[in-house]
Amino acid sequence: MKTINYSTRVALTGMLAAVVLASSVASPAQAQTQVVNVYSARHYGALEKVFAEFTKETGIQVRLSSGSSQALLERLRADGKQTPADLFMVIDAGTLQLAAEEGLLQPVRSEVLDKAVPPELRDPEGRWYALSQRMRTIVYNPAKVKPEEVQDYADLANPKWRGRLCLRPATHIYTISLTASLIATRGAREAERIVRGWVNNRPQFIDSDTRILETIEAGRCDVGITNHYYVGNKLKANANFPVKLVWANQKGAGVHVNITGAGVTAAAPNRDNAIRLLEWLVTKGQGPADTHLPGGNSEFPVNPSAQAPKVLESLVGTGFKIDYATLRQYGKLQADAIKLLERVRYQ
Amino acid sequence: MTIALRAERLSRCFGEVVAVSNASLEIASGEIGVLVGPSGCGKSTLLRLIAGLEPPDPSPKSRIQIGERVVYDSDKGIDLPPDQRLVGLVFQDYALFPHMTVAENIAFGLHTWSRQAREARVREMLAWVRLEGLAQRYPHELSGGQQQRVALARALAPRPTIVLLDEPFSNLDHALRVELREDVRELLKQSGVAALFVTHDREEALSLADTLLMMDGGCILQTGAPQQLYLEPASIQVGRFLGEANLLAGVAQGSYAVCVLGEVPLQRTAHGMATILIRPEALEFHPDANGDAVVERRLFFGHDQLISVKLDGVSLLVRASSTFSFAPGQRGRLRCIAPAVAL
Amino acid sequence: MRQSLTLGRKLAVPSLRSSRLSLSALPATALAGCMALPLVFLASAWLQFDLSTWAHLWETLLPDMLLNTALLVLGVSALTLALGVSLGWLIAHYTFPGANVFKVLLVLPLAVPGYVLGFVFMGLLDYAGPIQTVLRSWLGEHFEVEIRTLVGAIIVLSLVFYPYVYLLSLSAFREQSASQRDAARAMGYSTWQTFWRVALPLARPSIAAGWMLVVMETLTDFAVVRYYNVVTLSEGVVRLWVGQMNREGGLQVASILMTVALAVLLIERFLRRKARYTQLSGQARPIAPTPLRSWRGIAASLYAGLVFTLAFGLPGVQLLLWAIEDVSSAPPGTLDTVFTQYLANTLGFALGAAALVLLVAIPLAWALRQTAQQSSPAVRSVIRLATLGYAVPGAALAVGVLFMLAPLNEPVSALTGGAVLFSGSLIGLFYGYVVRFLAIGLNSVEASLEKVSPSMEMAARSLGARTGRVLRQVYLPLLRGGIASAALLVCVDVLKELPLTMFLRPFGMETLSTWAYMLASESAWVGAATPALAIVALSILPAALLLQRMESLRTSL
Structure with missing residues (x-):
């Protein structure tokens, strides 16, 4: 019997070692301090600075878990009532709306929030609020393209751009939401005509807006679609960055907008802290400084009283029209948008 | 013990x-x-x-x-x-x-x-x-x-x-x-x-x-x-299994048996139809131009040699001292010099 | 008395008492069965045939996925075979400037995961990258090489995977004896003809095993093909399951992917079944290397140097430059914290997986050894089935694990008050790792168990040693090396692993590999460089062990 004990002991020790190792990695230190857990689709770097300021002011620790918007939604579903997350923060209005409709987010109302966030940038029931806004619009090389040629997304379907168009692949949520908004504003048939026109122009698919801008700068493409802040970030580094931006669809419903937004989860263990963080983000956190959410990434604030980052001034010009009306439909139309993209063989 | x-x-x-x-x-x-x-x-x-x-x-x-x-x-x-x-x-x-x-x-x-x-x-x-x-x-x-x-x-x-x-x-x-x-x-x-x-x-x-x-x-x-x-x-x-053996059909008749070699002595008495086992070293080959046995092959080992001899259509192995020379086709006579076993 | 005695012995040394074998092999068989379960579940997806899912897949992505997967495998096979066999032959049979150094250097690209080399090449070589920009300034504005293509992906994957073929063909060429070559030369064959008619056919089984590893790894990759805009089956699984949360479609494609991988494995085994060459004589006279003089020697050095530079030197330098840029531009402290955390996660996963793999591999190796003399095909085939995890592409295996564990989620979560969730938990992740890397552990342990002959154990027993002493004084000292190298190999593989980790890791727990991939997939190459460099640095260490690993894999695949 002694021999059995020996081998059992070896096995148990090994197993224990593995579990201890794994769990020492797994469990973040439980502290007695006030915390708020955030599921965030924004990566490390920009966010730490924002949250550091919040923690300094309020003493509330912010714990981040990051992943893509889709992965976070999936996780929130799987967590159910046991979710550790208090705040669900993603970079896509569609995902927020889906989460809200599935009952994963709880309605939150407060005077601060109502005042800071205009109605078109929040859920009417208060299940989510936008924190910053970004436009996905048309960029071009002014040496080769006149801005009049590229006033609308539909213009890029013109065969003259064959071989001159740079686009982001269909796997990215930006492409999916843009397609969803085209379906929402122009109907499925027209949206499909436009997207098919892009694909027929044999676009160069590049999974990076920055690289799309650089590729236009280098001359491989003449036009493309990127989020506005990539142009802003480029301009911050080089004021003479040659690629220009057009606010698309100004004769129609306005340029495609998406948001970074957040909602308090239905089962948030630290609900009050989550609301405090939310309120902070739409008020004090709206500044143009690098350490704030809009400022750090050249995005537009949602709070009308907040100042937009300086670098955007030249881009904004005399102002432009934004298509807020479709913002809440991206989620509902996501599946249709994916099917459409697959149908036209958008890569 | x-x-x-x-x-x-x-x-x-x-x-x-x-x-x-x-x-x-x-x-x-x-x-x-x-x-x-x-x-x-x-x-x-x-x-x-x-x-x-x-x-x-x-x-x-x-x-x-x-x-x-x-x-x-x-x-x-x-x-x-x-x-x-x-x-x-x-x-x-x-x-x-x-x-x-x-x-x-x-x-x-x-x-x-x-x-x-x-x-x-x-x-x-x-x-x-x-x-x-x-x-x-x-x-x-x-x-x-x-x-x-x-x-x-x-x-x-x-x-x-x-x-x-x-x-x-x-x-x-x-x-x-x-x-x-x-x-x-x-x-x-x-x-x-x-x-x-x-x-x-x-x-x-x-x-x-x-x-x-x-x-x-x-x-x-x-x-x-x-x-x-x-x-x-x-x-x-x-x-x-234990060594080369000539196995011959024969009839045991008490202390001897009759087989192709004629009468051979037996180690122990037996009666009736039997297989007669004779070790090669129990046989001797005497060269004789008029003999009825003919050398077929030989295998030379150094310390001794084995020759295969045909007698009345039956091949027999014979162990012989290495000093003799035998050639295939050579005629001679076979003799049994030690008792055989009837099985 | 008798009962307890027999029982004690049955558990202790079943190998000596074969009559109790069927009983004692049961736990091992069950364990092995557990390891094979995700594959069975995945295969069962074929039964849940859903016509509309299929029809949509077939009308949209599936034809491209199948075609691209086939072309990718063909292209990578051709290029890795050309590179690997030629380099193996050069290093095995010739001396030229730097040959000894190149022998080792040429293995190093194995330390660079595809998803790392892929993004480095992207940053360096795409249209807006520095190299094409310089070339345009020399050759004119119209010069352009499109790299986001199937060919681009083939080149990247080939540079990463050629060492498998190189290592195995090198050792095969070295084992060949001079007499075989001399016999061919004496019969009037030139060096070139001897290579084609004698050396290559003799080395074929080894080369085929190396090629098999290349195919497995190629089928597993989803990252490089994604960077290079190639839709393959693996990429499709990730696209559908992770990107679109399309469970039916993802499961369907995953089961196709597994089927393709296993079919390739079976075909290879079938082709190889008769081709087991061994050296006939025990003492093969080794072939003395021929010196390559003047331009031939320089050409050989240049060739080896070029391959090494492309696959390791250049990307290494670029990663280093980016990492320096990253570290110097990051706000002080942030990178440290993140890096330390992810490094700790990575090492924790790697060590934990290694421990668990051994925990499973040791009893299975033991059971295989016991059944070696017995006719227990059932036990052995279940264990062999369990090692097939190595051949199943990571994304498909991950889907299999998730699919299998999903029904357990709710009951277990309810039972433990939400403390335990199977999918996306450490349990699921480690389970995936063990299934995928069991073959590596089992091969190492089996190989070192062979050092202990059954008669050694019997001798010890007859000299009065009980099981405990036999284990302590005979098995343990002789197995130690094999166990350590198995652990190291699993560690390195987990460290580099991407798809399983990405699908199965507990939420929010990044590793160096998922971190590097996440940033690289957003083309944030500078940020991806630091973790990528850490992966490469950690993987270089055991490069020396890889030769040994090849040997043991060759016997199993």
């Missing part, structure tokens, strides 16, 4: 295959027994049953006694594990522990001894196998013959009642094998321990054994002194 090993009615089947069938054997103290038989005859399995490495089939009245101790008894439910049977084991591949020195290997079975006794015994065993200078070497630094001797020393160090050796020489080349065989036999006789060898090599079996146990098909066919088994095999199988 005290008993070193007694095994009774051991059987072992692997599924449909009968490896050992109702085998019994007995080895006296200081005696060297050799289990011999063709490959697959069950001799290694029998050895493993004795060592406790394999359980016998639970047949009634099967029993193994080593020295005075009963180590297995199916009726009484006794079944000691190998580490309590006190048998020494030597394997074909020697099974030396590659990560231990020669001295550590030999000391492995002495873990219950006091340190002094252990060291003394290791020295003694090293001297016995004449490897005194190599105590700190590792097995891979030794020649095949040296490894063999270490394995023997290791097996005998704990003073087992009997040592079981499973084809211990088959990994060695022929010359070394003959030399080592003598060596090992001498060492075993010196130590006075009983031994049971397993081999398929008849020359080895005949030269090593005090008692030869011929096995085939899982059964022990015949037991006895090597000479007895060679000259008076109890069956055709035994006769053919």
Whole structure:
């Protein structure tokens, strides 16, 4: 019997070692301090600075878990009532709306929030609020393209751009939401005509807006679609960055907008802290400084009283029209948008 | 005479295959027994049953006694594990522990001894196998013959009642094998321990054994002194396995038998139709231009030669001294100079 | 008395008592069965045939996935075979300037995961990258090489995977004896003809095993093909399951992917079944290397140097430059914290997986050894089935694990008050790792178990040693090396692993590999460089062990 004990002991020790190792990695230190857990689709770097300021002011620790918007939604579903997350923060209005409709987010109302966030940038029931806004619009090389040629997304379907168009692949949520908004504003048939026109122009698919801008700068493409802040970030580094931006669809419903937004989860263990963080983000956190959410990434604030980052001034010009009306439909139309993209063989 | 090993009615089947069938054997103290038989005859399995490495089939009245101790008894439910049977084991591949020195290997079975006794015994065993200078070497630094001797020393160090050796020489080349065989036999006789060898090599079996146990098909066919088994095999199988044999159809008539050679004397009396076994060395060939036997072929070995002779359409093997010269086609006469066996 | 004795011995040394074998092999068989379960579940997806899912897949992505997967495998096979065999032959049979150094250097690209080399090449070589920019300034504005293509992906993957073929063909060429070559030369064959007619056919089984590893790794990759805009089956699984949360479609594609991988494995085994060449004589006279003089030697050095530079030197330097840029531009402290955390996660996963793999591999190796002399085909085939995890592409295996564990989620979560969630938990992740890397552990342990002959154990027993002492004094000292190298190999593989980790890791727990991939997939190459460099640095260490690993894998695949 002694021999059995020996081998059992070896096995148990090994197993224990593995579990201890794994769990020492797994469990973040439980502290007695006030915390708020955030599921965030924004990566490390920009966010730490924002949250550091919040923690300094309020003493509330912010714990981040990051992943893509889709992965976070999936996780929130799987967590159910046991979710550790208090705040669900993603970079896509569609995902927020889906989460809200599935009952994963709880309605939150407060005077601060109502005042800071205009109605078109929040859920009417208060299940989510936008924190910053970004436009996905048309960029071009002014040496080769006149801005009049590229006033609308539909213009890029013109065969003259064959071989001159740079686009982001269909796997990215930006492409999916843009397609969803085209379906929402122009109907499925027209949206499909436009997207098919892009694909027929044999676009160069590049999974990076920055690289799309650089590729236009280098001359491989003449036009493309990127989020506005990539142009802003480029301009911050080089004021003479040659690629220009057009606010698309100004004769129609306005340029495609998406948001970074957040909602308090239905089962948030630290609900009050989550609301405090939310309120902070739409008020004090709206500044143009690098350490704030809009400022750090050249995005537009949602709070009308907040100042937009300086670098955007030249881009904004005399102002432009934004298509807020479709913002809440991206989620509902996501599946249709994916099917459409697959149908036209958008890569 | 005290008993070193007694095994009774051991059987072992692997599924449909009968490896050992109702085998019994007995080895006296200081005696060297050799289990011999063709490959697959069950001799290694029998050895493993004795060592406790394999359980016998639970047949009634099967029993193994080593020295005075009963180590297995199916009726009484006794079944000691190998580490309590006190048998020494030597394997074909020697099974030396590659990560231990020669001295550590030999000391492995002495873990219950006091340190002094252990060291003394290791020295003694090293001297016995004449490897005194190599105590700190590792097995891979030794020649095949040296490894063999270490394995023997290791097996005998704990003073087992009997040592079981499973084809211990088959990994060695022929010359070394003959030399080592003598060596090992001498060492075993010196130590006075009983031994049971397993081999398929008849020359080895005949030269090593005090008692030869011929096995085939899982059964022990015949037991006895090597000479007895060679000259008076109890069956055709035994006769053919242990050496070249001429098997002739004949009729036994008491002390002699009639066959193609005419009348040949018999070792023991027999009657009726029989197969007559005549060893090649029991025949003589006398050259004679008018003889009725004709030389077909010859195989020259140096110490002697075998010639194949045709007589009345029957081929016979004849062993002859190497001083004679025979040519195919040569005529002569055949004579039987030693008794034959009727089977 | 008798009962307890028998019982004790049965558990302790079943190998000695074959009659109890069927019983004692049961736990091992069950364990092995557990390891094979995700594959069975995945295969069962074929039964849940859903016509509309299929129809949509077939009308949209599936034809491209199948075609691209086939072309990718063909292209990578051709290029890795050309590179690997030629380099193996050069290093095995010739001396030229730097040959000894190149022998080792040429293995190093194995330390660079595809998803790392892929993004480095992207940053360096795409249209807006520095190299094409310089070339345009020399050759004119119209010069352009499109690299986001199938060919681009083939080149990247080939540079990463050629060492498998190189290592195995090198050792095969070295084993060949001079007498075979001399016999061919004596019969009037030129060096070139001897290579084609004698050396290459003799080395074929080894080369085929190396090629098999290349195919497995190629089928597993989803990252490089994604960077280079190639839709393959693996990429499709990730696209559908992770990107679109399309469970039916993802499961369907995953089962196709597994089927393709296993089919390739079976075909290879079938082709190889008769081709087991061994050296006939025990003492093969090794072939003395021929010196290559003047321009031939320089050409050989240049060739080896070029391959090494492309696959390791250049990307290494670029990663280093980016990493420096990253570290110097990051706000102080942030990178440290993140890096330390992810490094700790990575090492924790790697060590934990290695421990668990061994915990499973050791009893299985033991059971295989016991059944070696027995006719227990059932036990052995279940164990062999369990090692097939190595051949199943990571994304498919991950889907299999998730699919299998999903029904357990709710009950277990309810039972433990939400403390335990199977999918996306450490349990699921480690389970995936063990299934995928069991073959590596099992091979190492099996190989070192072979050092202990059954007669050694019997000898120890006959000398009065009980099981405990046999384990401590005979097995443990002889197995230690094999166990350590198995652990190291599993560690390195987990460290580099991407798809399983990405699908199965507990939420929010990034590793160096997922971190590097996440940033690289957003083309944040500078940020991806630091973790990528850490992966490469950690993987270089055991490069010396890889030769040994190849040997043991060759016997199993």
